[in-house]
Amino acid sequence: MTLYILPKEQLPVFVDKLKADFRVVGPVKTETGFAFDDIKQAEQLKLDYPTTILPPKKYFLPQREVLFNYHTSINEKGARQIDTEPVFQDVQPTIIFGVHTCDMTGISLYDKVFLEGFKDEHYLARREQILIIGIECLKPCDDASFCKDMGTLTAPPVYDLHMTEVESRYLIDTGSEKGEELLQKYGEVKLATTDDIRDLSRTLSAKWPRFRHRLKMSRDQLPSLLTINYGAITWDHLGERCLACGSCTNVCPTCFCFDVQDELDINMQDGQRTRLWDSCQLHEFALVAGGHNFRESKASRIRHRFMRKGKYIHQVHDILGCTGCGRCERACLVNITIPGTLNALHDEMQLDANPAAG
Amino acid sequence: MLGTMTPLETTTTPRKYNGTSSIYLPTVATITNAYTETAMEKVFTVRLPGGENLNHNPGQFVMVSIPGVGEAPISVMSSPSRTGETFDLCIRKAGDLTGVLHDLVPGDQIGIRGPFGRGFPLEVFKGKDILVAPGGLGMAPARSLIDEILDNRDQYGRLIVLYGARNPAEILFRDTLREWRGRDDIDLLVTVDHPDESWVGHIGVITRLFPRVQINPFNTVGITIGPPIMYRFVIIEMLGKGLNPTQIWMSFERRMKCGVGKCGHCQVNHRYSCQDGPAWTYAEALAFEEAL
Ligand SMILES: Cc1cc2nc3c(=O)[nH]c(=O)nc-3n(C[C@H](O)[C@H](O)[C@H](O)COP(=O)(O)OP(=O)(O)OC[C@H]3O[C@@H](n4cnc5c(N)ncnc54)[C@H](O)[C@@H]3O)c2cc1C
Ligand code: SF4
Ligand code: SF4
Numbered sequence: 001m002t003l004y005i006l007p008k009e010q011l012p013v014f015v016d017k018l019k020a021d022f023r024v025v026g027p028v029k030t031e032t033g034f035a036f037d038d039i040k041q042a043e044q045l046k047l048d049y050p051t052t053i054l055p056p057k058k059y060f061l062p063q064r065e066v067l068f069n070y071h072t073s074i075n076e077k078g079a080r081q082i083d084t085e086p087v088f089q090d091v092q093p094t095i096i097f098g099v100h101t102c103d104m105t106g107i108s109l110y111d112k113v114f115l116e117g118f119k120d121e122h123y124l125a126r127r128e129q130i131l132i133i134g135i136e137c138l139k140p141c142d143d144a145s146f147c148k149d150m151g152t153l154t155a156p157p158v159y160d161l162h163m164t165e166v167e168s169r170y171l172i173d174t175g176s177e178k179g180e181e182l183l184q185k186y187g188e189v190k191l192a193t194t195d196d197i198r199d200l201s202r203t204l205s206a207k208w209p210r211f212r213h214r215l216k217m218s219r220d221q222l223p224s225l226l227t228i229n230y231g232a233i234t235w236d237h238l239g240e241r242c243l244a245c246g247s248c249t250n251v252c253p254t255c256f257c258f259d260v261q262d263e264l265d266i267n268m269q270d271g272q273r274t275r276l277w278d279s280c281q282l283h284e285f286a287l288v289a290g291g292h293n294f295r296e297s298k299a300s301r302i303r304h305r306f307m308r309k310g311k312y313i314h315q316v317h318d319i320l321g322c323t324g325c326g327r328c329e330r331a332c333l334v335n336i337t338i339p340g341t342l343n344a345l346h347d348e349m350q351l352d353a354n355p356a357a358g
Numbered sequence: 359m360l361g362t363m364t365p366l367e368t369t370t371t372p373r374k375y376n377g378t379s380s381i382y383l384p385t386v387a388t389i390t391n392a393y394t395e396t397a398m399e400k401v402f403t404v405r406l407p408g409g410e411n412l413n414h415n416p417g418q419f420v421m422v423s424i425p426g427v428g429e430a431p432i433s434v435m436s437s438p439s440r441t442g443e444t445f446d447l448c449i450r451k452a453g454d455l456t457g458v459l460h461d462l463v464p465g466d467q468i469g470i471r472g473p474f475g476r477g478f479p480l481e482v483f484k485g486k487d488i489l490v491a492p493g494g495l496g497m498a499p500a501r502s503l504i505d506e507i508l509d510n511r512d513q514y515g516r517l518i519v520l521y522g523a524r525n526p527a528e529i530l531f532r533d534t535l536r537e538w539r540g541r542d543d544i545d546l547l548v549t550v551d552h553p554d555e556s557w558v559g560h561i562g563v564i565t566r567l568f569p570r571v572q573i574n575p576f577n578t579v580g581i582t583i584g585p586p587i588m589y590r591f592v593i594i595e596m597l598g599k600g601l602n603p604t605q606i607w608m609s610f611e612r613r614m615k616c617g618v619g620k621c622g623h624c625q626v627n628h629r630y631s632c633q634d635g636p637a638w639t640y641a642e643a644l645a646f647e648e649a650l
Contacts, residue, residue, distance in 0.1 A: 113620065
């Protein structure tokens with residue numbers, strides 16, 4: 001909407017001011033890499049981080065989330081009684097700093113999944129209290145990313161503020177009224193001049209050649225590539241290698257499937273119904289009573305994952321289910337990768353794709 | 359705008375939020391009657407608070423839960439025509455939750471969410487001959503449809519019911535079947551895979567009943583509800599009778615954790631069986647690589 005500039009040395013001041021009124025989270029350095037975590041000191045915030053092991057999805061969909069508390073009892077007539085009380089977990093004004101454009105694409109998918117159709121009030125309650133401050137990626141995270149192929153190199157319209165580092169300053173775009181207000185209230189910002197905007201365009205156009213393509217086809221072809229290749233031999237090869245560990249879905253910014261479990265306190269009366277991240281790669285995911293499993297083989301489960309990423313989610317929500325962040329590739333112990341698999345399907349079918357398209 | 363955000367709260371422990379409710383929170387209902395149907399199935403009558411009508415369609419399901427044990431999808435057995443202050447569920451003992459449910463007695467409370475999903479489209483069925491082929495426990499959701507038709511008999515054409523069970527002991531609703539056999543506005547055939555000494559009816563899998571009925575394929579809808587192994591073969595018979603895939607309805611069983619199209623478990627290709635199903639036409643199912 002409107003472009004502002006914030007001198008780089010003003011960033012810690014901005015963060016500190018925000019911290020007075022918000023929970024501020026963002027990428028921080030840990031022993032094993034970078035991770036989204038609470039910013040205790042402004043200097044901890046590292047906006048030039050490569051990637052994080054987990055995407056910021058935990059702020060939208062906690063790994064374990066209480067849906068309601070319950071109390072069960074037996075009344076004087078000996079009948080079982082139930083009391084329940086809904087719980088809305090982790091609802092607090094939160095600012096997520098430094099969200100990459102690929103991860104913003106994941107968030108825009110979550111918004112569709114949880115707010116369209118039946119509204120998920122638990123998601124909504126948290127979502128209403130979250131402000132997203134994106135950061136423009138100026139170089140690829142590492143060799144595993146393929147965001148350029150997936151078209152996630154520019155920010156989708158979910159951010160409240162979006163920052164681009166241009167020499168000694170950040171250019172900040174406001175994406176919402178809340179974002180605008182946030183800048184006015186907490187940031188020492190000035191409106192961008194035409195010179196600032198010219199520098200910004202130069203920075204943005206200079207970034208493109210730094211990213212490479214890894215797919216042999218364009219993303220528009222993915223739904224048809226996957227349709228044609230439903231019976232491909234590639235799935236069997238992957239099924240032989242896959243460990244069905246579920247790491248790939250855990251780290252994925254677009255995976256959202258969950259399990260629901262009841263936890264019972266030691267008094268055997270009180271407890272919580274919880275939802276937990278689940279994975280379609282696990283054997284029990286589609287198992288029903290009587291022992292019938294709709295995806296018995298690992299090959300059928302890994303195919304399902306790819307079908308969702310490249311086809312099904314697109315059919316329903318008009319967004320591809322993969323952002324090209326590369327996290328699943330980094331997490332997989334047997335090196336199963338999205339580009340490697342899609343290229344193998346392409347080779348298997350010798351589909352007439354145009355490798356240069358992006 | 360920012361002012362609408364609640365003040366900073368440093369704790370991340372669960373708390374209530376603005377008194378809002380939740381799609382995952384069950385309504386507390388009471389069991390008003392329970393009886394044993396077979397060695398594996400029990401029928402429960404359930405009353406929502408204030409005797410509120412469930413307002414369901416045949417083929418829809420509710421999520422039944424016992425806090426501390428879990429939650430599972432269960433089809434509504436009673437027809438809308440017989441649903442007033444209470445509704446019925448027929449539950450097979452299959453695991454943790456259904457096991458505990460079998461121990462419940464009138465007066466006990468359970469959680470109910472729903473009804474969910476797309477049931478059978480009665481407006482499409484009206485004026486047509488109806489061929490219902492349930493297998494095993496599929497007879498419970500089929501009851502909802504059959505009773506609805508019987509209670510609005512003049513709105514439908516012929517009603518043919520072909521029912522298959524594994525053995526005589528597993529046949530559901532024997533008294534009702536006997537009553538149907540006495541009526542001249544319903545054609546009922548029952549078969550068992552494995553007969554015992556007492557059994558004098560048809561023997562063999564459900565598909566063996568199809569040669570025994572004549573239908574008018576131009577004005578019939580076929581409905582099959584049962585395990586995948588059974589409906590695959592029933593559909594072949596229905597096609598053989600001249601029904602086309604848009605005239606055949608089926609009900610998918612899928613694992614379901616939420617009932618509201620979020621959790622991912624019941625996905626069939628890109629559709630969610632808890633939302634767009636569990637009732638599907640065979641024509642729709644054919645378009646899914648995964649379905650059959
Ligand atoms: C649309 C629909 C309608 C149904 N209608 C009825 C009905 O009218 N009567 C009836 O008795 N049953 C019905 N079922 C099946 C019923 O949901 C399962 O038997 C029940 O979930 C088993 O739960 P449990 O906790 O007792 O078993 P568990 O201890 O959870 O598991 C026992 C077995 O059931 C599998 N299972 C777990 N969850 C499900 C699930 N949601 N669906 C199927 N299998 C599951 C497990 O993998 C395991 O193999 C229906 C299922 C669906 C999807
Ligand atoms: S599938 Fe892999 S590369 Fe694609 S969004 Fe998920 S984790 Fe990232
Ligand atoms: S991380 Fe790799 S091995 Fe594990 S389930 Fe995913 S593809 Fe299979």
